[in-house]
Amino acid sequence: MTSGQNIFKTNEGAQEMRARSEISAKEILREVGSVLRMSEAEVANLGQSSGDSDEDQTMIINMGPQHPSTHGVLRLMLELQGETVLRCKPIIGYLHTGMEKTGEELTYMQGGTNVTRMDYLSPLNNELVFSMAVEKLLGIENDIPERAVWMRMLLSELNRMSSHLLFLATNGMDLGAVSMMLYGWREREEVLRFFQKVTGLRMNHNFIRPGGVAADLPAGWRSDVLEILEMLPGRLAEYDILMTDQPIWRERLQGVGVITADEALALGTSGPILRSTGVAWDLRRDQPYLHYEKMEFDVIVGSYGDAFDRYAIRINEIRESMRIVYQILDNMPQGDYRIQNKKVTPPPRARINESMEALIHHFKIFTEGFKVPEGEVYVAIESPRGEIGCYIVSDGGPKPYRIHMRAPSFVNIQALPHMMRGGLVADAVAVISSIDPVLGEVDR
Amino acid sequence: MVGSASLLGLDPISIGNLMWAPLLIILMKVVVVFGVGLVATMLMVWFERKAIAGMNNRIGPNKAGPWGLLQTLADGTKLFFKEDLLPERADRFVFRLAPFLAFVPAFLVWSIIPLGGDFSNGKDGLVTWFGHTTRVQLADPPVGILLLLALSSIAVYGIMLAGWSSGSKYPLLGSVRASAQMVSYEAALGLSVATVILLAGTLSTSGIVGNQGNFVNWHVISTGVIPFVIFMIAATAEMNRPPFDLVEAEQELVGGFNTEYSGIRFGLFFLAEFMNTITMSGIIVTLFFGGPQGLFDIPGIPGAWEGTLWLIAKIVVFLYIYVWMRATLPRFRYDQLMNLGWKILIPASLGWFMLMAVLRLARDEDWNRGIVIAACIVVLLLCVGILSLANRVSKANREREGAMF
Numbered sequence: 061m062t063s064g065q066n067i068f069k070t071n072e073g074a075q076e077m078r079a080r081s082e083i084s085a086k087e088i089l090r091e092v093g094s095v096l097r098m099s100e101a102e103v104a105n106l107g108q109s110s111g112d113s114d115e116d117q118t119m120i121i122n123m124g125p126q127h128p129s130t131h132g133v134l135r136l137m138l139e140l141q142g143e144t145v146l147r148c149k150p151i152i153g154y155l156h157t158g159m160e161k162t163g164e165e166l167t168y169m170q171g172g173t174n175v176t177r178m179d180y181l182s183p184l185n186n187e188l189v190f191s192m193a194v195e196k197l198l199g200i201e202n203d204i205p206e207r208a209v210w211m212r213m214l215l216s217e218l219n220r221m222s223s224h225l226l227f228l229a230t231n232g233m234d235l236g237a238v239s240m241m242l243y244g245w246r247e248r249e250e251v252l253r254f255f256q257k258v259t260g261l262r263m264n265h266n267f268i269r270p271g272g273v274a275a276d277l278p279a280g281w282r283s284d285v286l287e288i289l290e291m292l293p294g295r296l297a298e299y300d301i302l303m304t305d306q307p308i309w310r311e312r313l314q315g316v317g318v319i320t321a322d323e324a325l326a327l328g329t330s331g332p333i334l335r336s337t338g339v340a341w342d343l344r345r346d347q348p349y350l351h352y353e354k355m356e357f358d359v360i361v362g363s364y365g366d367a368f369d370r371y372a373i374r375i376n377e378i379r380e381s382m383r384i385v386y387q388i389l390d391n392m393p394q395g396d397y398r399i400q401n402k403k404v405t406p407p408p409r410a411r412i413n414e415s416m417e418a419l420i421h422h423f424k425i426f427t428e429g430f431k432v433p434e435g436e437v438y439v440a441i442e443s444p445r446g447e448i449g450c451y452i453v454s455d456g457g458p459k460p461y462r463i464h465m466r467a468p469s470f471v472n473i474q475a476l477p478h479m480m481r482g483g484l485v486a487d488a489v490a491v492i493s494s495i496d497p498v499l500g501e502v503d504r
Numbered sequence: 505m506v507g508s509a510s511l512l513g514l515d516p517i518s519i520g521n522l523m524w525a526p527l528l529i530i531l532m533k534v535v536v537v538f539g540v541g542l543v544a545t546m547l548m549v550w551f552e553r554k555a556i557a558g559m560n561n562r563i564g565p566n567k568a569g570p571w572g573l574l575q576t577l578a579d580g581t582k583l584f585f586k587e588d589l590l591p592e593r594a595d596r597f598v599f600r601l602a603p604f605l606a607f608v609p610a611f612l613v614w615s616i617i618p619l620g621g622d623f624s625n626g627k628d629g630l631v632t633w634f635g636h637t638t639r640v641q642l643a644d645p646p647v648g649i650l651l652l653l654a655l656s657s658i659a660v661y662g663i664m665l666a667g668w669s670s671g672s673k674y675p676l677l678g679s680v681r682a683s684a685q686m687v688s689y690e691a692a693l694g695l696s697v698a699t700v701i702l703l704a705g706t707l708s709t710s711g712i713v714g715n716q717g718n719f720v721n722w723h724v725i726s727t728g729v730i731p732f733v734i735f736m737i738a739a740t741a742e743m744n745r746p747p748f749d750l751v752e753a754e755q756e757l758v759g760g761f762n763t764e765y766s767g768i769r770f771g772l773f774f775l776a777e778f779m780n781t782i783t784m785s786g787i788i789v790t791l792f793f794g795g796p797q798g799l800f801d802i803p804g805i806p807g808a809w810e811g812t813l814w815l816i817a818k819i820v821v822f823l824y825i826y827v828w829m830r831a832t833l834p835r836f837r838y839d840q841l842m843n844l845g846w847k848i849l850i851p852a853s854l855g856w857f858m859l860m861a862v863l864r865l866a867r868d869e870d871w872n873r874g875i876v877i878a879a880c881i882v883v884l885l886l887c888v889g890i891l892s893l894a895n896r897v898s899k900a901n902r903e904r905e906g907a908m909f
Contacts (some may be wrong), residue, residue, distance in 0.1 A: 113827070119673065121673050121674075121677075127758060128758060129756070140677075142680075143677070143838055203616075232834070234745065235834040235835060235836045236746060236749070236833070236835025237833065237834040238556075238558050238560075238831065239556070239559055239831045239832060242560040242561060242562065243560075246561060254553040256677070297609075302832065303834070306833070306834065308747060308833055308835075308836060308840075309834050309836050309839070310833075311840055312834055312836075312837055312840075313834075440709075442578070484837060484838055484839065485677065485756050485757070485838075486750075486756050487839060488756075488836070489756050
């Protein structure tokens with residue numbers, strides 16, 4: 061009865077984009093130049109263009125949230141002049157499920173199930189960054205058993221491969237090479253099959269947990285990984301024939317959605333979008349975590365900052381990930397796969413029958429969860445889409461006081477309006493695809 | 505009587521006193537062509553889905569009927585019973601008319617394709633059924649191939665009006681693309697046909713087939729391959745098949761011109777598209793690959809049927825090529841499509857047409873072959889140079905003016 065008073069109408073109007081003839085030069089400036097440093101001349105140009113009566117012939121068109129190539133529920137408002145995109149305004153929030161808020165109601169033990177659903181194409185990276193943040197708060201980040209660390213790296217790299225394979229699939233589909241969609245999925249499925257063998261699930265694994273991983277690698281894992289590694293080079297060569305060397309493909313991507321290094325840095329982008337502009341920024345090398353400092357791999361950079369560079373970077377990152385996985389296979393140690401700290405990890409089932417303490421620990425961990433010292437922490441790793449960071453504030457209880465994910469897709473989407481300006485509608489599709497956003501991560 | 509009959513494109517069968525038997529034969533031909541057209545379209549949809557599924561490592565339709573052969577029938581039946589939505593802002597009359605404008609021309613093209621007949625050893629393809637001489641094609645009008653161009657122009661209206669009358673933005677974009685694309689590719693299409701007509705000396709399709717007596721006389725060889733390549737590309741663009749399917753471009757325009765269509769109206773567009781694929785393959789075979797003319801005699805099959813077998817075999821090859829392109833190639837962008845059409849295909853087909861005309865004239869007039877060829881090469885190079893210069897200048901001008909925003 062009283063709840064009705066608390067419901068307010070959301071202001072949809074603030075999301076609308078109006079034709080440039082209806083708005084002031086100041087508003088246009090805010091939309092197209094707010095983040096970037098612009099020269100006086102450019103600002104003056106923008107100021108003039110809004111008063112031009114020829115510009116009346118524009119059409120505002122909604123792309124999404126239900127559109128075949130907006131990768132989920134991204135909504136773009138485009139101002140078109142004929143087929144040319146004059147302005148673009150991304151509108152997000154259609155997949156908002158309050159996951160960060162939910163995270164405050166889940167114990168650190170349960171948190172993995174929550175964060176793994178954010179970037180659903182690289183769930184293991186989400187779990188990894190969350191676990192690393194919790195471990196840092198607990199102060200046990202250096203006590204994680206070696207085998208667990210190497211396993212985390214193995215899974216993280218395989219996940220990067222599966223994510224990039226899906227990008228290749230959707231990028232092909234968005235540009236009309238429909239078969240590519242199936243080929244990309246086919247290869248990704250092989251990787252997911254391995255994940256299923258290891259974690260029991262294809263996605264949303266909740267496998268990497270604070271203190272280690274949930275289980276040891278299954279028997280025969282090495283030959284499974286080798287099978288994937290032996291299959292992929294041939295398939296990647298096929299992609300090169302089908303797409304990279306294909307003249308129409310190059311025509312469609314080269315010089316499309318160009319962004320400069322300055323712009324990319326000013327907008328805070330990371331991952332392949334930043335690297336496509338020539339900035340060699342990869343957290344695996346620049347802020348090494350796990351054992352990446354021992355790995356030998358190249359950071360792939362582009363030189364033009366266009367959609368083709370972003371495509372080429374991802375296809376080559378798959379090759380680099382394969383190099384890393386080979387090295388992991390050589391170095392995988394034997395040993396425990398989780399920390400033997402009874403406060404954090406549940407005791408083995410057999411111990412519960414024998415030991416009173418084991419039973420108590422087990423009961424406490426699964427009812428109350430383990431307590432984490434007061435403090436705040438930010439940990440960032442390199443996900444397939446860029447820098448994924450986890451910020452956790454703890455008030456000393458078993459649940460986080462506040463949890464926030466620095467989602468790479470969310471930041472990368474900011475670059476959309478800058479990449480799209482002056483392109484065609486077909487380019488808009490290529491640009492969205494080349495950013496490779498995951499809306500689950502954008503909206504959280 | 506004979507003169508007016510040939511002017512109207514009547515069958516030899518209908519010249520003279522009309523009897524019951526000729527009328528029945530003509531009626532039978534109409535029914536057979538219509539039925540074969542529909543069934544062929546049905547099989548084409550199945551073939552395309554099955555072939556692409558194979559290329560994609562999928563299984564494809566396999567539930568309805570043996571090997572999923574009846575899948576199209578099931579889909580068509582479903583479309584018949586689905587609700588036929590009419591958008592509130594649509595132009596009601598045009599919205600209803602448009603599917604038929606796309607569908608009817610696709611069907612009519614069938615009537616001018618020679619579907620069989622004995623053309624071997626210089627015969628003119630006439631067959632005798634029940635004591636009456638006739639052709640194995642529905643109509644053989646003297647305007648022949650021009651009818652094809654006219655019909656494909658009408659089909660443009662179907663697609664353009666469909667998008668325009670939907671009263672919605674994505675279909676509108678699709679229809680703008682459609683009108684620009686199809687009108688500009690029609691020019692290249694017509695010019696490459698002109699080369700064939702130049703060689704055949706007739707517009708009538710049976711005449712064109714008759715002119716391709718044996719393998720070396722097939723127009724694909726005697727016109728020097730280029731017109732065939734241009735025709736093939738232009739025809740693909742003309743029927744909106746990938747990689748030129750910008751008009752529907754699912755990933756860009758949702759469904760393009762047919763976004764707002766549902767039920768059987770959508771079904772008609774769908775049918776027209778696949779029907780066009782078959783008829784265009786038939787036209788390509790007729791113009792460039794000798795139509796029903798065979799490479800060798802198939803033993804044990806009478807001449808007229810042999811032609812039909814050869815025609816089907818050749819058409820299937822082209823259908824497969826179209827399916828293959830759909831499975832492999834990414835889509836062109838609008839400006840690239842226009843560049844390809846206006847800057848490459850039209851000048852190339854025009855230049856080639858002139859070249860063929862000059863060579864033919866030189867042969868008839870007995871000019872010195874070496875000098876003629878040298879002069880041709882010089883003139884063509886000059887034209888290419890001028891054209892690329894013009895392109896470069898206009899490109900530079902565009903860049904100087906800057907982007908439009």
